[in-house]
Amino acid sequence: MKELAVSKIKEGTVIDHINAGKALLVLKILRIISGSRERVLMAMNVPSRKMGTKDIVKVEGKFISEEELNRIALIAPRATINLIKDYEIYKKFKVVLPETVEGVLTCPNRYCITNSQEPILRKFHVTMMDDGVVARCHYCGRKIKELDKYVIST
């Protein structure tokens, strides 16, 4: 029998197969931060047949939009989304890497206009390379690779 790391939920969004150790970044991308009121269950570094170890995040009572969920692909490209109603999964899908993301990543170029006083929404173009995801700043062209470091913390 399969052991459950965290209990099942009645209604809401389950994000499964998150790369081990990335659950906190997933929460950041979903803007669930210190002081947020969502009921969140999570597990880090639990055993997984497919991945060795993985993280899981369950947000109860909330159906997160597909667009917002796809941003998770930036740091957890294998994540699976399960939408739950009355304890049943009514939709299951894999995250898809978006072509562009707005308001998710910061540009490391200190002279970039997004790091000035101008009120500009940060925007990156995203592509998949052999060794991972690469994002390019829409405004200055700077390319970034280890995206973890650039996830906006607000």
Ligand code: CTP
């Ligand atoms: N889940 C939940 N609450 C429910 C139903 C499912 O939290 N009422 C969670 C499960 O704990 C699991 C995920 O949703 O983390 C997917 O459930 P399920 O498809 O039953 O598990 P698997 O077959 O292992 O999923 P997959 O095929 O995606 O590996």
Ligand code: ZN
């Ligand atoms: Zn820039």
